[in-house]
Amino acid sequence: MTTTPGTPPETESPRAWKTVLEHVERALLDGSLQPGDRLPGERQLSTDLGVGRSSVREAFRVLEVLGLIRTRSGSGPNAGAIIVATPRGGMSALMRLQVAAQGFPVDDVVRARLLLEASVAAELAAAVHDHDLADALQLLDAMEPPGLDPDEFLVLDAQFHVALAEASGNQVITAMMAGLRSAIEGYVLEGVPHIRDWGATADRLRHEHREILHAIERGDSADAEARIRDHITGYYAESLLPTPAQNSPAPTPDPDSGRESSRTVASPTR
Amino acid sequence: MTTTPGTPPETESPRAWKTVLEHVERALLDGSLQPGDRLPGERQLSTDLGVGRSSVREAFRVLEVLGLIRTRSGSGPNAGAIIVATPRGGMSALMRLQVAAQGFPVDDVVRARLLLEASVAAELAAAVHDHDLADALQLLDAMEPPGLDPDEFLVLDAQFHVALAEASGNQVITAMMAGLRSAIEGYVLEGVPHIRDWGATADRLRHEHREILHAIERGDSADAEARIRDHITGYYAESLLPTPAQNSPAPTPDPDSGRESSRTVASPTR
DNA sequence: ATGCTACTCTGGTCGGACCACACCCGAGGA
DNA sequence: TCCTCGGGTGTGGTCCGACCAGAGTAGCAT
CATH class of the missing domain: 1.10.10.10 (Winged helix-like DNA-binding domain superfamily/Winged helix DNA-binding domain)
Incomplete structure (x- = not known):
């Protein structure tokens, strides 16, 4: 041609x-x-x-x-x-940029994370022996050294949470978790200075991690779920991020639409 | 320059x-x-x-x-x-392609969908009056005509489910739902021929939709959650899609790694 | 004042030109 | 014969200049 x-x-x-x-x-x-x-x-x-x-x-x-x-x-x-089909990176880029562009309110991200993690923890606990928690455990060990910078610690922390999702064996949820984590990474790091006693906080987080893993290994779904919920909300509360509460900016100020996927009905919602 | x-x-x-x-x-x-x-x-x-x-x-x-x-x-x-920050499209493209490239097993997608929808239904039921279900209801009405093609019906069905997520007000979950739906759309359509009596199935789906909405309006979280779970699993069972069961192809046969996000620890998992 | 035409700016594409890189193979030396 | 080293070749990565179609806008002609 x-x-x-x-x-x-x-x-x-x-x-x-x-x-x-x-x-x-x-x-x-x-x-x-x-x-x-x-x-x-x-x-x-x-x-x-x-x-x-x-x-x-x-x-x-x-x-x-x-x-x-x-x-x-x-x-x-x-x-x-x-x-190669490695969804992690793409999911991370998408969510990170959407958060940056205010398409994804941080609150919603945290809420979604809460939902996914709670489910993962419960599922793992319900069938411990079908899963491999070695990675997660190894990460916990890596998190032990007291001299760890907040940055390093939080990176390992994020990896731990993703490792749990990975252990559940669900690629979709794992990718979502990785994406969500990456999306709010900036905000998490931003929140560190607001923590009075980092050493104490780190200790508490370590302890909570162990407790979560124990609950899972014990097969106590309800406890595992509750603990991970507290773990997450607790940290956000402390690091001064707005605790999950109702809020959502206008979906998009763009005055056009007509996507294939746009709904047919009117949307007087909100 | x-x-x-x-x-x-x-x-x-x-x-x-x-x-x-x-x-x-x-x-x-x-x-x-x-x-x-x-x-x-x-x-x-x-x-x-x-x-x-x-x-x-x-x-x-x-x-x-x-x-x-x-x-x-x-x-x-x-x-x-x-x-513009409209995450829907991007999420859809990502998930659709990942499913196509076998990065996302269909099973995992269905499972994730189940998780999100159940949570959405429960949340909506727990605080009915804070949300607007008009869109969802309108879609149900649009689904009533008996002469609807399976294609048309399923499009509306998908929109209904996304509308529920939207009503919950969580942008992230809404985008994820839209993405998941779009990812398995092909498989859903593929499954239609396997349904013996489409008319009966459509009627059942309509009924279940109403029941779900009623449970939500009634404020019965547990019931709403259970009903939507049955609704989804029921359809997949009927349309002959492999019922959610353990399975996951190898994450990725690509012999390299070293991404910034790759974990540090070894991964003998599965 | 009105209406039409040029102009100009924007993204959308194309094609050609290089560079750096990594493999592969053949020539030449040990 | 075996090993080594240097070109040859093909790949993505980037840049550039050109042109098209679309959509406002300014300005001239009526």
Whole structure:
């Protein structure tokens, strides 16, 4: 196809990059593209789909951020764009940016986190022996050293919570947890200075972590759930983040709509 | 800045587009960029940050897919890239693609859905008068016509479930619900042919929807939660989707790792 | 005053040009 | 014969310049 420099639409509708995205999605759905496979090169796909390489790149960038592919330059079997399907990164980016753009109120994030973690803890406790808590335990040990900076401590803390979700074996919930954590990471760090006695707080957190794990290992779902709820709300209360309470900024001031997914009915809600 | 055609690194590290992404994120965090604001033009930002316009575009594409901006060509106040922060679309794209790429097992998606919906129903029931269920009710009415195609019916059904989440007022959970729904939409439609008597099933679903709403309006959290759980699991059982049971393909066959977010400890889990 | 036309700015695409990188293979030396 | 080293080749990463379509806007002509 020899499209003169400025001939985008050609036969198809606008959004050349979306063409690429849809092509990849279709290939994934019909199984012609599987995790571990290599996508055609950018130039190849460009000519195959009749779009410019720039458009292919834009689509690839999206896929990369969404955690679907991993690109690597050079040559050999490890080069090129490879399907990896690692949702964590994408979920984190999405939630982090949405929180930054005020699409996700911090309160809602905390609430969602509470919900997920409580459920995870209860589920783990209900079937302890089906899960592997070694990772979580190892993280608790790593959190023991008294000289840990708040930053380091909180990173491990976050990893501990994600490890619990991971132990439950649910990829979706794990990804969500990772995303939520990453979304409010900034606020958590911001809250550290508001804590009077960090050493004491750290000790309390360590203790609570152990208690949670014990409740899980004991198979006491209700206790595990209650403890993790207290653990989370307690920390937010102390670090001066607004304790979960009703609030939500206007969904979006943008005066247009008409997405495919937009609801049909009017929305006088709120 | 006059970078000769092929001079990408210049003074900064690789990933020019990421520079743009970070710039925007920072601007959002420090408040210099707010929902409704217009971003600088691509050419402008390009020269400002010392990167090529292509890189700016790649970043913009990511932001667009993530639901952070809305671009529009032309002139005037409505043109350009505008911060909108509508997480639904991005969440849907992410989950849909992850399911397609087998990063999210369908089972896990259903389980997550179950968890979120049950919580939403319970929360709504616990504080009925604080929420507005008009949208949900309206959708139920729209679902009444007996001549509805399964496709149409299921679209409304999905909207009903999302409307419940929306009524709870939690943006994060609403976005997640919308994403999860969109992720398994294909599978749901695929399951329709496996239903022997669609008319009867539709009637049952209508009835269950009403019952759920009644339980919520009655303020009976436990009942609302139980009913919505049965509602969901029941449908999946009937449409022949594998009933939620233990399963999870290998997280990712990709032989590399080393992300910032990767855990420190070994992971012999599953 | 009114109406129409140019202008200008914006995103959307394309194509071509480089760079850095990593593999692969063949030539040449030990 | 085996090992080493240097080019060849292909990949993503980036930049640039060009052009198109759309949408306001200013200004000229009537």
